[in-house]
Amino acid sequence: MGKYTVRRLLQMIPVILGVTFLIYAMVYALPGDPTAGKCGERPCPPTFVAEFRERYNLNDPLWMQYVKYLGNLLQGDFGTSQYGVPIREELVERFGVTLKLGIVALAFEAIIGILAGILAGLRRNGFFDNLVLVSTLFVISVPIFVTGNVLQLWIGVNLGWVPPTVSSEAPWNELLLPGFVLGSTSLAYLARLMRTNLGDNIKSDYVRTAHAKGLPERRVIGIHTLRNSMIPIVTFLGYDFGGLLGGAVITEGIFNIPGVGQYVFRAIGDRDGGVVVGTVTALVLVFLLANLLVDLVYGYLDPRISHD
Numbered sequence: 001m002g003k004y005t006v007r008r009l010l011q012m013i014p015v016i017l018g019v020t021f022l023i024y025a026m027v028y029a030l031p032g033d034p035t036a037g038k039c040g041e042r043p044c045p046p047t048f049v050a051e052f053r054e055r056y057n058l059n060d061p062l063w064m065q066y067v068k069y070l071g072n073l074l075q076g077d078f079g080t081s082q083y084g085v086p087i088r089e090e091l092v093e094r095f096g097v098t099l100k101l102g103i104v105a106l107a108f109e110a111i112i113g114i115l116a117g118i119l120a121g122l123r124r125n126g127f128f129d130n131l132v133l134v135s136t137l138f139v140i141s142v143p144i145f146v147t148g149n150v151l152q153l154w155i156g157v158n159l160g161w162v163p164p165t166v167s168s169e170a171p172w173n174e175l176l177l178p179g180f181v182l183g184s185t186s187l188a189y190l191a192r193l194m195r196t197n198l199g200d201n202i203k204s205d206y207v208r209t210a211h212a213k214g215l216p217e218r219r220v221i222g223i224h225t226l227r228n229s230m231i232p233i234v235t236f237l238g239y240d241f242g243g244l245l246g247g248a249v250i251t252e253g254i255f256n257i258p259g260v261g262q263y264v265f266r267a268i269g270d271r272d273g274g275v276v277v278g279t280v281t282a283l284v285l286v287f288l289l290a291n292l293l294v295d296l297v298y299g300y301l302d303p304r305i306s307h308d
Contacts, residue, residue, distance in 0.1 A: 008295065012288045016281070020073075023280045024066050027273040028058075056274065069277070078278035082270060087278040090263060095282065097170045098259035101251070102244040104172070104179025105186075110237060113187040117194020118226070124199055132195065136188035148181040148254040165256040178255040182248055186240050193236060197229040238294030242287030 044052075052058075057065045072079060078087035120132040139147070155177060156164030166174045201207065202225055210220045249261035260279055267275035 005292070005296070008292050012292075015288065016284060017070075019284050020070070020277065020281050021066055024069060024273075024277050025062060027276050028062060028065060073281065078281075079274040081267070081275050082272045087275055090275075091260070091278065091282055094258060094260050094263050097257060098245055098248055098252070098261065100170060100172065101175050101179055101182060101248055101257060101259060102241060104175045105183030105244050106237065106241055108180050109183040109187045109190055109240070113190030114194050114233065116191040118198060120191065120195040121198030121202070121229075122221070129195070132191055136191050139184050139188040144181065144185060145250050145254065147184055148178075148251055151177060151181055152254060166258075168258055170257060170259075175257075178251050178257060181254070182244055182251040186236075186244070190233065190236060194229065194233055197232055198225060201225045201229050234294055234297050238290050238297075239287075241290045242283065245286055246283045 057068050060068070069079070076088065078091065080086050081090070116132050116136075120129040123129050152164050155161050162177045163174050166178060202221075204225075207220060207225055210224055245260065247261075248257075248259060249265050251257070252259045252261035253265065260283070264276055264279040266272075267279070
């Protein structure tokens with residue numbers, strides 16, 4: 001297991017280099033003047049432009065800019081935003097909020113999605129199975145910004161059960177509604193995936209053999225069938241966690257959450273390339289680590305999978 005983990009960590013290095021270079025190249029190769037709008041409606045003075053380009057290495061070739069950025073990145077320096085604020089400090093503060101939001105979304109997704117999928121898979125073609133299929137299809141079909149605004153108005157404003165917006169401290173109770181909105185689409189996909197896997201495994205030969213050996217139904221379903229059905233579920237959850245963190249821009253905008261999504265969205269509008277590249281790099285690292293964790297959990301769920 002230790003050798004496999006080290007090997008996977010080494011495999012991440014070229015992925016990180018390739019992704020960061022592509023993002024860096026796309027951001028800094030965009031046409032236009034990066035100092036436009038930095039001095040209000042009037043053009044910036046030549047001295048300001050020269051200092052700006054020198055500070056962000058814009059006078060160097062693209063590959064040299066990236067090498068300098070990568071050297072600073074290896075030292076833990078993500079640079080500074082165009083407002084003079086260290087990007088690392090902003091990411092640490094905002095990433096904690098987005099991470100909490102992603103955990104809440106993943107919890108809703110895992111608990112409700114898996115339970116709904118199990119009940120639907122055990123009662124195929126029944127009332128609850130049809131209810132799950134119709135409701136999940138409805139959730140998948142509705143855009144997340146529609147779901148967010150409707151639930152915010154109905155539950156947050158009209159009923160007053162939860163705050164309609166999130167405060168700057170972003171406590172856990174205020175993230176319940178945004179977390180449900182963020183994970184709603186994935187919840188629907190997960191319920192359908194669990195239903196299909198469980199229904200297929202119930203018809204498998206090893207389940208019939210377990211019944212023939214006289215094992216109780218609870219053991220056959222709870223130990224054998226569910227354990228094998230959880231392998232693709234864990235894969236989905238691991239990959240989706242990185243997607244939840246990176247795709248929280250709309251949800252954070254609806255509920256005014258001071259997270260990474262709002263930060264990078266504002267940076268794109270301001271053409272702040274350092275913030276965009278630094279944020280994407282952090283999200284890539286989280287996504288790769290989540291994938292590594294998923295692969296390690298595989299060995300526990302299915303002993304036939306070897307990590308030697």
